[in-house]
Amino acid sequence: MTRPRLYSGMQPSADSLQIGNYIGALLQWRDLQEAYEAFFSVVDLHALTQPNDPAELRAKTRRTAAQYIAAGIEPSKSTLYVQSHVAAHAQLQWVLATLTGFGEAGRMTQFKDKSQRYGADATNVGLFTYPVLMAADILLYQTDIVPVGDDQKQHVELTRDLAERFNARYGKAFTVPTPVIQKETARIYDLQNPTAKMSKSAESDAGVLWLLDDPAVSAKKVMRAVTDSEGSVRYDRENKPGVSNLLVIYAALTGRQIPSIEDEYAGRGYGDFKKGLAEVVVGEFGPVRQRALELLDDPAELDRLLAANAAKADEVAEATLADVYDKVGLLRRV
Ligand code: TYM
Secondary structure, three states: OOOOEEEEEEOOOOOOOEHHHHHHHHHHHHHHOOOOEEEEEEOHHHHOOOOOOHHHHHHHHHHHHHHHHHOOOOOOOOEEEEHHHOOHHHHHHHHHHOOOOHHHHHOOHHHHHHHHHHOHHHOOHHHHHHHHHHHHHHHOOOOOEEEOOHHHHHHHHHHHHHHHHHHHHHOOOOOOOEEEOOOOOOOOEOOOOOOOEOOOOOOOOOOOOEOOOOHHHHHHHHHOOOOOOOOOOOOOOOOOHHHHHHHHHHHHHHOOOHHHHHHHOOOOOHHHHHHHHHHHHHHHHHHHHHHHHHHHOOHHHHHHHHHHHHHHHHHHHHHHHHHHHHHHOOOOOO
16 A cells, blocks of 8 residues: 655754754654654755755754754654755656746745845845755655645645646646645744744744754753743733743643643643643653754664665656656656
C-alpha cells in the first residue's frame, strides 16, 4: 500500500531549534511519519539568504538534523536529508521562477517584512526567490501535505498556485499540496514579548526557549516569562497573551487540554503554574538534548546517515525534475 506523501523542512539558522519549531512543527512531524511517507529536509540553501560563517553553517546543519532525530524523526522510516545534497531543488527552483510573477513574489509578507527591516541594499535576490525554492522543495516529492506553523502558510499557498499553473500550462507534473496547520499551536509567542512570534532570530534571548539549552536556563526563562497582574491561570488570548501562551505550551507538551490545566492551577498563583511548566519543559527537553548531543559526538556517522537518506530523496526528486524538463521543452541529453 502506498502512503500519501508529506514534506517539511527547517532552516539551520541557529545552534538550536526553539520551542516554536518543536511544538509548531516537529511534534506534528513525529506523529504523522507513521501514516505518511515523509520527507524532512534541513534547508541549508535557504539559510544562505542570511549572512553566515561557513564553518558555523555546516555545524548548524548537523545540529538541526541531530535535533530532528532526537525529537523522534526516524531516519529508517522517514527520509531525513540536507537540501543541498539533492541538486534537483535548485534546478526546479529555476523553472518555477520563470512561472512566478514579480508582483506575486513581492507580495510575500516574510519578504516584505525582511526587506523593510534591512533595506533594499541589504536585501539579496535569494530572499526574494526564497518562496520559489520552497515550492521546489515541496513539489519535487509529489507532496500531499505540508505540516508547518502559520508563518509558512502563504508560502505553501504560492506553492499550490505554481503547481496548478504549471499543470495547466504544460500538463500534470505536480501533486497540488495542502498545508496542515494545527490551530492552537500554529504560533508560539516570545516569553518576554507574548504578542510577537517566538523566532530563532529574536533580538533578545530571554524570551526564547532553546531545545539545546541547559535545562536550568530554560527553567529560569519560564519562571521569568511575562504574565499579567490578574493572578489567575486562565486562557484569554486577547487580555492575557502571556499566560495563554504558557498554557498552550503546557498543553502541547503534555497532550492535555487547556481547561484541565486551568482547573489544576485554579486558586494558585503564577509562581506555582510556572514551576509546573518549567518541570514539563525540562522533562521534555532533557532527553531530546541528551540524544542530540550524543548524535553530534559522532559527526561521521551522522553524515553517513544523511548521505544515505539524500540518495533516497534524489531518486524521487530526479524523476519529477526529468518530467518537468521534458514538459517545458528542454532538449534531453541522450
Ligand atoms: P523555519 O526554519 O523558520 O521554521 C521551521 C518550522 O517551525 C515553524 N515555526 C513556528 N511554529 C509555531 N510557533 C513559532 N513561533 C514558530 N516559529 C517557527 C515554522 O512555521 C516552520 O514550520 N521556509 C521554512 C522552511 C522550509 C520549508 C520548506 C517548510 C523550506 N522549505 C518546505 C516546509 C516545506 C522556514 O523558514 O521555516
